[in-house]
Amino acid sequence: MNTKELIKKYREYYKVNEMISNTLSIIGFEDETDAPKKAHKEREEILNYFYMEYFKRTTSNEYLGLLEEMKKHYDSLPPLYQRAVTLDLKDVERDRKVPEQVAKEAQKVMNQSSYYWKEAKQNDDYSIWAPYFKEVIHYSKVLAKYYGAVDNSYYNTYLDMYEEGTSEKELDIFFDKLKKRIVPLLKKVMNSKVNIRTDFLHTRVNKSQQEKLGKLTAKSIGYDFSRGMLKETEHPFTNGLTHNDVRITTHYYENDWTSNVYSCAHEGGHGIYEQNLNKKYEGTSVYGACSMAFHESQSRFFENIIAKNKNFVNYIFPKYKKIIPSTLKDVSVEEFYKAINKVQPSLIRTEADELTYCLHIIVRYEIEKLIFNNDDIDVNDLPRIWNEKYKEYLGITPPSDKEGILQDVHWSTGFGYFFSYAVGNAYSAQIYHKMKEELDVDKLLSEGKVNVIKDWLTKNIYSEARMLSPKELIKKVTGEDLNPDYYCDYLENKYSEIYELEKDE
């Protein structure tokens, strides 16, 4: 075959992979939103079936042979296909190491676990999930052994999967730097005499009003509803199927209405990334976000740096007021801005202010290390360990597992993801710093012109899709490697102003 024929064959094969994977997304999405609850088991069977079809296709001899053939013609392939074959071969070679039966069992465990995690959370009963969580830990280690350790660490295996080249060693240094600057800053903030009222954040706002607020927010930051949708799930997430189908979810708490607003900004940020990927890469594995930390950099960017920015708040607050006039009757824009940025060590990661957020991640990172570096971790000890770490880093103890170890969906299917939020935060501030050299961000936000910012991000980040590794991309966009100082500077500036702190010399 010549390269043209090879490419054609690759695209045909890849197309079906993509259709099956989108099918999994569609059925899974309905299962989490509107599907009749009693039909979950049948649906799980379908998900398992297609997962195995997908696994078989993406680990087949035919596919490997095709990719190896492309690899042989590497030099004559256009750059897009050079990158595609590199990305795909890495995945295929890794996944082929897992026997089909093991992959099947593991997938079944993950599906069950994610269902029972939800049950457990809703009933605030860790014991419902514990046996499945135990199996998730077991299978995560089993799979890692098949994949192979990276630098003698099975935890690294997963870290590298989410963010090429990331390791425990690197993250230990990264988190250390964050701790060194965030912990003292937090202490100063907590000692500040500034009083921030938040009563109006906890007035009851009904679902239909909340839906309007969420949609307005997502739309105002640039999420395109004609190529997406918003639904409610237990845990908010984004599902990017194709350029034209990028769906986001939120969760409505009647007595905490800004939770939904900033969930919509967060998932909207993920959605904006997916909606603005470079179309010319569609139909290949290059079409997608650069890495999960880059993905989180965009969700965190839109949730915090944009949606909680003073100038943007000035712009959007009157619109919120129109939707819930009685709730915001006596509230000034200044009061609102301070309320949504109030620092308060708390139990729930997704609700955390920007300053304490990374401490939540550190808790999870340390527990994941513990799980991977101990062969005989007892799943029944983990709620206690969780609570102890919250006491240590945030000074508070969850009164129940619902507000403790059960709060996040992630561990219901595996490990190694959480650091992406913290690295994402750091990326977002580093990118923001660069962006401000080129755009008058404050002015744009005060005028509601977020589309100019979106265009800048599209040009610099989204259009690259997966052509570059995360380390290459951050360097290309900002001119340097990941540097958490930008994030710490950003936090210091923002909170010094809000809490009227004296800056260190």
Next chain:
Amino acid sequence: MNTKELIKKYREYYKVNEMISNTLSIIGFEDETDAPKKAHKEREEILNYFYMEYFKRTTSNEYLGLLEEMKKHYDSLPPLYQRAVTLDLKDVERDRKVPEQVAKEAQKVMNQSSYYWKEAKQNDDYSIWAPYFKEVIHYSKVLAKYYGAVDNSYYNTYLDMYEEGTSEKELDIFFDKLKKRIVPLLKKVMNSKVNIRTDFLHTRVNKSQQEKLGKLTAKSIGYDFSRGMLKETEHPFTNGLTHNDVRITTHYYENDWTSNVYSCAHEGGHGIYEQNLNKKYEGTSVYGACSMAFHESQSRFFENIIAKNKNFVNYIFPKYKKIIPSTLKDVSVEEFYKAINKVQPSLIRTEADELTYCLHIIVRYEIEKLIFNNDDIDVNDLPRIWNEKYKEYLGITPPSDKEGILQDVHWSTGFGYFFSYAVGNAYSAQIYHKMKEELDVDKLLSEGKVNVIKDWLTKNIYSEARMLSPKELIKKVTGEDLNPDYYCDYLENKYSEIYELEKDE
């Protein structure tokens, strides 16, 4: 293989067929409800792909071989599998006559047509759909030629597919009988001096109130929401995937709120049938409704005989009043009962009263015969022919195609279905007649005890699933063959009372 092994193999094979067919339903359902409009093309590709996977599996040599092997062991099979192999072989042998390429093209045409039919209806522009409709006609004939004519008629091929043993000849007689009794009865009703007010049916009722009314109605007749869901689509339908997943849809017209109420009763009736099929047949082709006319007999039964019954109206009207108090402020239950049963020749089949309903079906039946019995029918003539027939049978002419030929979804994917509604009506009255010999239906309805009626239907009809042919089932349930006189008697009694007609001796 012994029969036990054969059965095991059959169930395994059938399971995957079922999963793929349910996947088609889930993706198709989302496409018609919540999926981003711009993602339709990608979704169509997925539907086409799985349709072909389904086609390949259900026409494969492997499947045929398995069924033929079962056929050889027919006498030693349990009755369930005897029936399953009979039903499946009929389908497989028919479908295998169609070359894969033709099946693929036909399916693509149907998918496109159903999309552009919706566009055409929404824009009231027949020309958007016409080229696709032409292709539907073409492919329906092409497929029928592969399937083979029944009694020299390709139209019979489709009639028999929907209702085993039904033919043009039989239906001509059936419709003649209906015409002979309905047309004079309608004339009498139209000459009656009884005045029925309907102003309150056209007061604006918003979507969220309508949703409550629809859900209340469906629930009150016995549809189980914990194993289903209600959404809005252009044309209401029911989708039965499994015992636990039977979804219904409706359409909200703000100035015609009872349209939604009785759509929910209609689709609820379909849903009740699907939700109460005999579980022991699951996993085989015997699991399903007996025939489409039987399906419609249940939807029409719950929509009309139950939901528009005087005693049921007495029971539910106060509940409607609670949801829309201002709309029903000055309305008596008697006025409401008469309004929803008012006879008025009209343009839209789904909105038609019970008396004129069958005339709408006759129009469609005659046009279908025309299409199949003419080789050179011009698709551009059909709106005119449609309008002429409405003038002939109902005395009115549609002012636009939206209220004419574009109103129904059915022809967007094929022909031969409509008669099921009329035969369904006849079945429903015949079954009702039998039911009243055993149950005090009026008393049950006035007390809202529809579950007793549902249980009777479950025992007599739903539990049979597809074990019997429709002709066998109607005989088993009522002791005689299809007899439209019961339906005509029912209409005569009901409308004589409402319109104070003198009965013929």
